[in-house]
Amino acid sequence: MTGYPHGMARQELTERAPGTERIQRKRGKRVKEIVETAAELFGEHGYDAVSLDDVAERLDVTKGSLYYYFPSKEELATAAIETLGDEWTARLERLAEQHEGGHAGLLRTLLHEHITIAVRDYPAALRLFLVPRAWPTAQADRIKELRGRHDAVFRRVIEAGVDAGEFTVTGVDTTLQCMHAAMAQSPLWCARLRGKARGNAISELTETLMMLVGQPPRTG
Amino acid sequence: MTGYPHGMARQELTERAPGTERIQRKRGKRVKEIVETAAELFGEHGYDAVSLDDVAERLDVTKGSLYYYFPSKEELATAAIETLGDEWTARLERLAEQHEGGHAGLLRTLLHEHITIAVRDYPAALRLFLVPRAWPTAQADRIKELRGRHDAVFRRVIEAGVDAGEFTVTGVDTTLQCMHAAMAQSPLWCARLRGKARGNAISELTETLMMLVGQPPRTG
DNA sequence: ACAAAATTTGACCCTGGAGTCAATAGATGA
DNA sequence: TCATCTATTGACTCCAGGGTCAAATTTTGT
Known part of the structure; x- marks a missing residue:
């Protein structure tokens, strides 16, 4: 009757950490496994179409086990979006900091990286993150905030480039929306492609999106 | 114990039409009402999130009544997509035929019209039609065919313009996909806007998408 | 080796929503 | 007005899937 149901219990977790560090790490790892599997499935088939039994099955556990880590399906989905969204937002932010050179170069890098992550690593999850109303409405706020951070990375480059x-x-917001819309779909278009063909598709999409800011496509 | 459950019974309907013409027209009108209401709801909240009770309620009838016209929820959704998709595909095709003048002018007209229809008339349904996997998978084929016709309208102009x-x-297909992705989301972005603001948003989006084919934005 | 803590299980409850159908109400035409 | 066809109802079945929980299993620290 002990155990720490629903994982987080956020406040307490920081005050007097239950279990040893090792156990905490192990737990964190498990949570990450679950979150990634969930994101995969939710993104692929949509929130409603995926049952917790589906998620559990892919993890070779039982539904009940998921409830040991998450209090509800919605929380699981939100966690998935937050975790993954935060991860690659951070990655893009880092890229933007490191970069030196023209704005076009940076934007191209960001787009290319973004699409690559989406297609290669999280073919599904990205859609969850980018497509409005793909997630349970109750969680919309937490996701919107994250989305804002994500937008900001692109907005900064575009505005700088314009200046x-x-x-x-024509308008920065509209341009942003178009980019996001296209990137959110990209995993669907590239899903079947492998190796070189996939790489080409990603580059082609990148160049096409560069045109949205008036950059003529590169030859090559 | 008679009646013509599940409306169509397509073959028979053409051979020996049941009921008088007048009754048939009336029936068709009802079917259209249902289809439009369904499309509205499905597009707005997604297929899974909408129950047939929801659809029925908005129509001020009972679920059972819907089953008099459609054999299943999937069929209803498919009918919605087919009917509406066919309608505005036809409208775009007509526009393309009538048009005289440069390719840029035609493309701009098509984009503008398309987004306007989407935002004004069917804020929701369009997404159903354009976003892969938003509908029940069993029906994917019938919809893909329609989508092909729809794509063709845009593909023709773009190819002609390139020639x-x-x-x-960079690539016609990629360009097309980006346009579709953006247009599919447009109702979400413009949902809250009214009157002039909406018109401006639509124009801005149109100009932004024109940049995908290398057309500099118009001032004004 | 053993007790306490951490994790997992599987059987269970309960609701929402798809789909059915006999009975009823409403149109229509003779 | 009556008989027949059309349309609608509402009560019903059935089940997938979210969520619960006590008991069993595994891991951990001593």
Whole structure:
């Protein structure tokens, strides 16, 4: 009757950490496994179409076990979006910091990286993150915040490029929305492709999106 | 114990039409009402999130009544997509035929019209039609066919424009996909806007998408 | 080796929603 | 007005799937 149901219990967790560090790490690892599997499935088939039994089955456990870590299906989905969304937002932010060179170069890098992550690592999860209303409405706020951070990375480059006279856009927001919409779908288009064909598709999409800021496509 | 359950019974319907013409028209009208209401709801909340009770309620009838016209929820959803998809595909095809002038002009018209229909008339249904996997998988084929026709309208203009040296694209398919992705989301972005603001948003989106074929945005 | 803590199980409850159907109400035409 | 066809109802079945929980199993620290 002990155990720490529903994993987090966030406040207490920081005050007097239950279990040893080793156990905590182990737990964290398990949570991550669950979250990634869930994201995979939710993104692929949609929130409603995936049952917790499905998630459990893919993990070779039972539904009940999931409830040891998450209090509800909604929380699980939200955790999935938050965790993964945070991960690659951070990655893009890092790229943006490190980069030196023109704005076009940076934007191209960001787009390419973003699409690559989406297609290669999280073919499904990205859609969850980017497509409004794909997740349970109750959680919309927590996700919106994250989405804002994500947007900001792209917004900064675009605005900088426009100010520098390098880019031409009709409206920054609209441009952003178009980019997101396209990237959110990209996993579907590239799902079947492998190896070189996939790489080409990603590059082609990147170049196409660069045109949204008035950058003529590169030859090659 | 008679009646013509599940409406169509397609073969027989053409051979020996049941009921008088007047009754048939009336029936068709009812079917259309149902289909439009269903499309509205499905598109807005997603297939799974909408129950037939929801659809019935909005129509001020009972679920059982829907089953008099459609054999299943899936069939209803498919009918919704087919009917509406066919309608506006036809409208775009007509526009393309009538048009005289440059390719850029035609593409701009098509985009603008398409987004306008989406936002004004069927804020929701369009997403059903354009976003892969938003509908029950069993029906995917029937919808894909329709989607093909729809794509063709845009593909023709783009290819013509490229051949004429008016447009620059990295790849026609990729360009098409980006356009569709953006248009599919447009109702979400413009949902809250009304009147002039909405018109502006639509125009801005149109101009932004024109950039995908290398057309600099118009001022104004 | 053993007790306490951490994890997993599987059987169980309960609700929402798809689909059915006999009975009823409403149209229509003779 | 009556008989027949059309349309609608509402009560019903059935089940997938979210969520619960006591008991069993595994892991951990001593």
